[in-house]
Every structure is written in C-alpha cells, then in structure tokens.
Amino acid sequence: MSSQEHQPVVLFSGLATVKALDDEILEAFTAETGIQVERNYDPTTELQRRMEAGERPDLLIAATGSVPGIAEATGALNEETAVALVTTAIGFGVKQGDAHPPIGTVDELVATLKATRSLAYSRAGQSGIYVQKLLKQLGIFDEVEAKATPLPKGFTGEAVVDGRASLAVQQLSELAYVDGVDIVGSLPEAVQHITEFSGVLGVEVAEDSDAxxxxxYLHSEKAAGAYRRSGLEVA
Known part of the structure; x- marks a missing residue:
C-alpha cells in the first residue's frame, strides 16, 4: 500500500530499532513534517511471514541480509531503494540488581551458560537464530536448551524481569528497551555476530512519497544520535 497525504506511512520494523524509533525518531519526524507513522514491530522472520500473507508496508526496516529473500518471496519491496541504517551486536542482560556473570571470554561464556538457571532467547529473532547455532558450535546446546526459556518473539529482557529466566540474550538495543534490565555486556569478540539493518521502500511507493x-530522515544525522543512544551503531 502506498502512502497518501491523508494516510499514515505504514512502517514494518524489526525489534532492534524500536527503542530509537519510539523514544525519539518518529515523534521528531512527525513534529517536523506533520506525517503520521503507523508502527508495526516484529522480528524480521515474522515481518516476512506477514508480507507473504498479503500485508504491504510502505517502508520496511529489516536485517540487510534478509531483504533480497523477502523481496523475492513477496514481490513487495523495491530493492533499489534499500539503504543501510544501523548495526547492532548481541549481548546479555539480567534483572536489575542481579549479579553480572562473567562473559568476557569464550570459556567464561560457556561456563556461565551452563551454570545459568535459564537462558531467554527469541526463536524468531536474528539474535536467537544465531545463538542457537553458536550453542551447537560450542557443544552445549542440549544442556542449555533443556532449561532455556525460548520466546516465540518479543523482548527477552521481559523474561528476566518477571523471573522466567535468569539471563537474557538479544541485540543490545533490544535489551536496552526493557525497563528493569541491566546489560551485562556483549558476546566475546571471537563469537560475536553483528547484524546490519536497512530501510527499503515498498514496490508501489513513489520516490517523492511520505514513506x-x-x-x-532515518538515514540522516537527525536520527544518528537517537540510534547511538539506544545502543545501535550508525551503518
């Protein structure tokens, strides 16, 4: 669906950018332009499923590596308009006030994951997909999974705040979104996975449209500070 003057821009976005968008960027954009934005937040895999079912965003923010596949599967994106916006690392969080377990080296990470009461991760999120692969590479998948708290989607920090899990793993910006979460730190550099997110217009959206x-605006210096304050890096 293309945006018209009297219609809000339909935005689909992965969860990594939610804090920056909701805390600062979209409100500032609307104040400056008068353009309203309809916000739809889900993991990239879920956004693709929704688009395959027929939903049509004016603008999609998704993991860069997923954009070609989504475009091919849905026919809903104009890949030529894609622009890299931000990158984010994967990290861990605990309930505010809880001790921070050691994760600085791979050996420390393995010991912490084996000892933790329950690890919360998102099955559909980019971080959760990677962490499942990493656990298998480290040879501890079965042990950790047996006591894990996998979420279908959403913010894993909520699971440590409400007590379902003792440790949450997700993109750093997603951990920062949840009140009551202390960020412990990032994955060790040797096993870190950086995800880039891009913005891309819908296939029917005009170049001079509100979208x-x-x-x-999302690619401008006006948005850059908000990205950094939410734990993202500008691409």
Missing amino acids: AKLLS
Missing part, C-alpha cells in the same frame, strides 16, 4: 521522506 520516502521517512526513509531519508
């Missing part, structure tokens, strides 16, 4: 104006 195009939003994409330009």
